[in-house]
Amino acid sequence: MTWNCNAFVKRLALLACAAGILSCNADDPEDLVPRESVSVSLALRVGAERPDASKGDPSSITEMNETFRGMTEILLIPFDVRGSIQEGDRSNAAGFSLPDITSDYYETAYTGGWYVPGLILNNRSHLFPGSCVQLARQTASALVYGKAPRIHRENEVEERHLNGILEISGIEPEEGRQVVSNIRFSPVRIFPTTPPAAAYSIADILSEVASAASQTTSYAYYANGVWRSGSVSIVWNETCSDARLKEYFKWFTNDGNITGGSGISAEYLLSYLYRLLLDYSSYDESVYEHISGGAHYTAMKEAGGSEPLTYADLYNALRDYLLARFDQLVLDNKIRIDEEHSVQLRSNSLRVYPGSYGLPEGAAAILWNGLRFEVADDTLDGVAPISTYCYPPDLRYYANSTFSTSTSDKEASYTSEKPDWNAILADYRGAKSVYSDTRSVALDQPLNYSCAMLRTTLRCTSEEVGRGTQYPLTGVIIGGQRQLRFDFSPLTGEEYFLYDNCVSGIYLTPETSPVLQTLVSQTLPGENVYFCLEFRNDSGVSFSGADGRILPGCKFYLVGRIEPPEGESDASIFRRDCATNVNCLVSSLSEARNSIPDLEHPSLTLGVIVTMNWMQATSSYIVMY
Numbered sequence: 001m002t003w004n005c006n007a008f009v010k011r012l013a014l015l016a017c018a019a020g021i022l023s024c025n026a027d028d029p030e031d032l033v034p035r036e037s038v039s040v041s042l043a044l045r046v047g048a049e050r051p052d053a054s055k056g057d058p059s060s061i062t063e064m065n066e067t068f069r070g071m072t073e074i075l076l077i078p079f080d081v082r083g084s085i086q087e088g089d090r091s092n093a094a095g096f097s098l099p100d101i102t103s104d105y106y107e108t109a110y111t112g113g114w115y116v117p118g119l120i121l122n123n124r125s126h127l128f129p130g131s132c133v134q135l136a137r138q139t140a141s142a143l144v145y146g147k148a149p150r151i152h153r154e155n156e157v158e159e160r161h162l163n164g165i166l167e168i169s170g171i172e173p174e175e176g177r178q179v180v181s182n183i184r185f186s187p188v189r190i191f192p193t194t195p196p197a198a199a200y201s202i203a204d205i206l207s208e209v210a211s212a213a214s215q216t217t218s219y220a221y222y223a224n225g226v227w228r229s230g231s232v233s234i235v236w237n238e239t240c241s242d243a244r245l246k247e248y249f250k251w252f253t254n255d256g257n258i259t260g261g262s263g264i265s266a267e268y269l270l271s272y273l274y275r276l277l278l279d280y281s282s283y284d285e286s287v288y289e290h291i292s293g294g295a296h297y298t299a300m301k302e303a304g305g306s307e308p309l310t311y312a313d314l315y316n317a318l319r320d321y322l323l324a325r326f327d328q329l330v331l332d333n334k335i336r337i338d339e340e341h342s343v344q345l346r347s348n349s350l351r352v353y354p355g356s357y358g359l360p361e362g363a364a365a366i367l368w369n370g371l372r373f374e375v376a377d378d379t380l381d382g383v384a385p386i387s388t389y390c391y392p393p394d395l396r397y398y399a400n401s402t403f404s405t406s407t408s409d410k411e412a413s414y415t416s417e418k419p420d421w422n423a424i425l426a427d428y429r430g431a432k433s434v435y436s437d438t439r440s441v442a443l444d445q446p447l448n449y450s451c452a453m454l455r456t457t458l459r460c461t462s463e464e465v466g467r468g469t470q471y472p473l474t475g476v477i478i479g480g481q482r483q484l485r486f487d488f489s490p491l492t493g494e495e496y497f498l499y500d501n502c503v504s505g506i507y508l509t510p511e512t513s514p515v516l517q518t519l520v521s522q523t524l525p526g527e528n529v530y531f532c533l534e535f536r537n538d539s540g541v542s543f544s545g546a547d548g549r550i551l552p553g554c555k556f557y558l559v560g561r562i563e564p565p566e567g568e569s570d571a572s573i574f575r576r577d578c579a580t581n582v583n584c585l586v587s588s589l590s591e592a593r594n595s596i597p598d599l600e601h602p603s604l605t606l607g608v609i610v611t612m613n614w615m616q617a618t619s620s621y622i623v624m625y
Contacts, residue, residue, distance in 0.1 A: 035092075035137050038434055039130035040441045041409065042098075044144065045421050046071070046124045046397065047446025068119060070103035071146040071397060071447075075171065077178050078139045082432060085141055085400050087181040087485065092136050094173035101126050101146075109414035122419035127411065135441065140433035141402045143180070143486065144447060148395040157358035160188070161501055164394035164519055166484075183486035185450075187390035187496040187521070190358045195386050198353040199364060199375045202266045205334055205345070207372035208325060209273070210236070210252055215321040217314055220303035221290040227303040230290050234318045242284070242315045248276055253368035254548040258383060260555075260594045261366035261375065263351040268551045270326075270335065270343035277323050278341060282315035359389055360475055360499050360534055361555040365595035376595065384596045390481060390496040392519045393451045398488060398576075401445035404428035410440040421446070450488045451519045452574035454478065458506065458513040458533070460586040466508035473508065474555060475501040475534035476516065479599030480523040480573065488576050490524050495600045501534075508535060508586060522576045526564070529573040530599040532557040533584065533608060535592075545592030546605065556592040559599075560584060560608030578614050585609040 046068075077095035079085050104118035109127040119126055145168075153159040170182030213236040220227050240246045252273050259265070287308040290297040299309040326343070329335045336344050345351045354364045365376035365383050376383040406428045413424050428442055458473065460466040481496040500518045507513065523529055534555055542549045550556045562582060564571045574580055591607030 036436070037134040037136055038436060038438055040133050040135055040405075040434065040438055041130050041411070042076075042128040042133040043410065043414065043424070043440070043442040044126055044128075044399070045443070045446040046101075046119060046126070047448045068103050068105065069148040069395070070118075071101040072149045074098040074100065074144070074146040076133075077143040077171075078135055079141045079143070080138050080433070082140045083402065085143055085180060089180045091143075091173075091178040091180075092139060094176055095143075095171060095178055096134075098128055098132060100149075103149075107416050110411035120414050121416035123414075123416070123421055123424065125414055125421065125424065127414050130439070133441070135434045135438075137435060138433050139403070142399075142443065143183075144397075144399040144401065144443065145450075146397040146447060148397075150394075157190075157356075160391045161358055161499075164392040166393045166396070166521075170486075180486050184491075185393075185484040185488060185521075187393070187481050187483070187498070189387060189496070190389045190391060190499065191354075191386050193387055194377055195364075195375050196353070196357070198263075198347075198350050199261060199366075199386075201347070202261055202263060202345070202350055202353065202364075203366050203373040203375050205329065205350075206252075206266060206269065206366070208329060208334075209270070209322065210249070210368070211372040213237075213318075213322060213325070215314075215318040217309070217317050219288070219290070219299040219301060219309045220305070221297035221299050223290075223292070223295070223297050229303070230299065232288065232299075232314065234314045236318055236322065240318075242282060242311070244280060244282075245315060245318065248273060248280075251549070253373075256368055256370075257548040258365050258367050258376065258595045259548060260361065260551070261364040261373070262355075262361045262554070263345055263353045264361065265364075265551060265554050265594070267342075267344055267351070268553060271341070274323075274326055274337065274343055275341050277319055277326075280319050282312040282319075284311040284315065286311045288314065354386075358391075358499075358501075359386060360477060360501070360596060362532075362534065362557050362594060362596040363389060382598055384477075384497055384598045384600075388495070388497050388600075389477075389499050392498055392500050393521050395519060396450035396488075397447040398450040399443055399445050399447040400487060401443040403432055403434070404442045404444055405430040405432065405434060405438045406440040407437045408439055410442070448577040450576060452522055452576055453579040454516075454518045454520050454531075454574065455579050455581045456516040456518070456533075456584060457582075458508065458516070458584045458586070460508050460510055462587075463510055465586060465589060466510070468509065469507050470537075470539040471508040471535045472538060473503050473506040473513070473516065473533060474536050475499060475503055476518055477532040477534065477557070477596055477599070478518065478520055478529065479531060480527060480529040481521050482524070484521055488522055490522055490572075492524065497596075497599055520574045520580075523572050523574045525572050526570045527573065528564075529562045531560050531562065532593075532596055532599070533560065543589060543592075545589060545594065546607075547593050547595065550589075550592050550594055554594065556589075556594055557596055558586060558589075558592060558607035559597060559605075560610045561606055562610055562612050565613065573612075575614065580612055580614055582610055582612045 075095050077091045080092050081089055102118040105121045106116045106118050109120050115129050150163045165188045167186045167188055169184050214233045216231050216233045218231045236249050288299040290299050301307045301309050333346050363386050366373045404425050413427050418424055478498040481498045482490040536555050537550050540552050542551050562573050591605050
């Protein structure tokens with residue numbers, strides 16, 4: 001038998017290729033050589049123009065102060081792909097971390113063997129030395145992720161609102177390699193479950209005042225020569241014939257509309273009703289009559305007495321009964337009443353609900369169902385469930401880039417005298433993948449923003465709508481947020497409502513407001529985005545909105561819709577690395593709401609007129625916070 005040595009070697013090599021032991025790239029001059037790692041310097045460019053300090057920190061957000069926050073948690077995942085990396089690809093090795101990039105700018109990247117940890121002036125590049133970077137031969141591209149350093153706060157909820165947050169999954173390697181399709185970025189829910197116990201406790205306290213509130217009064221009447229007894233119940237609801245008590249009931253229950261269930265709202269409702277009842281006294285001296293068999297008999301307060309029972313007696317008895325319910329709530333240690341007749345919830349956790357969870361006030365919605373107040377949850381149509389609210393995304397950077405390589409060191413290229421990145425890349429005249437003699441690698445594509453930005457300006461049409469500081473803007477809720485792929489494009493599926501409460505110094509006035517800047521994630525193509533502007537009523541008086549009264553000191557919401565401009569019907573409203581500029585005009589508060597509607601399936605009259613356009617963040621130097 002003839003032994004074919006060459007065929008055996010070739011077959012063995014093919015098996016080794018399949019197992020990933022050997023290099024199997026036909027273009028590699030060192031084909032069929034075990035894939036060793038090569039130490040290389042790595043250069044990259046931060047394409048975004050000097051991102052500003054943290055989005056919600058008023059001490060550092062001024063006029064685009066050109067402060068680079070730095071970059072941390074930098075992850076590089078290497079691929080053999082010679083082109084753009086796609087979802088079906090697998091890395092050639094596990095991803096690895098790179099040292100942080102500081103917030104400083106430098107004239108040069110290399111001085112006497114010392115690599116500076118910041119960016120180079122003008123070209124915004126950074127150079128990692130070979131001691132940091134080990135790439136396998138044939139590596140031709142990489143996914144690179146990074147994020148801006150966090151500004152720390154003692155309160156975790158405040159810190160998450162200030163910095164934003166996304167959860168990353170799927171970056172754990174499988175058999176030493178990473179599967180691109182596994183990498184996902186997910187919004188982080190502010191409160192991940194159904195409403196907390198505080199929501200039901202507040203609804204229960206309000207229900208103890210209004211639920212089955214009636215007073216039965218006994219009387220006597222003289223019929224056919226005999227004194228007989230009877231009783232009458234006056235119920236505190238819309239059937240009550242006393243105009244003022246009926247009006248109190250409709251006010252307290254918001255006439256059956258959805259109303260605010262926050263601690264602030266509950267305290268105002270209870271305080272206002274308590275004062276109304278203290279000042280109430282019926283003067284209706286009409287005599288109550290007992291009717292039997294078509295005959296009318298005068299109701300007397302007692303048998304044999306001469307004092308008739310009047311409607312004033314009945315209504316004042318109901319008023320005393322309602323005040324007694326307040327007294328019982330005090331005895332039960334659920335409320336306190338001060339000398340000014342202001343009612344406060346005893347439990348501090350109820351007083352600060354839902355803001356203590358980081359939720360918008362309008363997320364705490366309740367509804368009078370005819371018997372008691374029920375908490376708005378996932379089953380109540382038209383209301384955004386508490387579990388759908390999420391924090392804004394954090395400021396991350398992303399690159400999906402091919403390589404330029406060189407067999408020589410390129411430290412001298414990284415100075416401020418070379419502001420053009422293409423000119424720097426021109427010095428890399430090597431192959432497009434790593435070989436044994438490769439010494440320097442550069443990412444062809446810059447690291448750009450992974451998120452988008454909503455830039456909002458606001459004004460109203462007249463002083464009748466907004467005067468001075470009566471209606472401060474306190475937040476914005478934005479729909480269309482979803483789980484994201486490895487490249488930060490959105491997946492279809494569950495929709496989240498982003499809540500940004502890092503807002504100050506913006507009011508509803510006829511003058512154009514300062515710009516509100518909110519980080520958002522990219523949205524689905526062709527999808528309109530609904531949002532709510534959140535205001536606080538500091539006018540000192542209530543007013544009527546779309547779903548009833550808006551109480552003093554409480555927050556209210558105006559709904560807007562962002563649509564693509566004509567001719568851009570398939571575009572995404574929010575695009576990665578782009579700013580969406582939105583001008584909001586408010587002409588009336590008649591569409592103000594005290595709860596946040598479901599922005600996923602809205603059938604609403606809009607309270608905000610919107611115009612929008614896009615600006616590319618990198619090329620237009622839009623500062624991201």
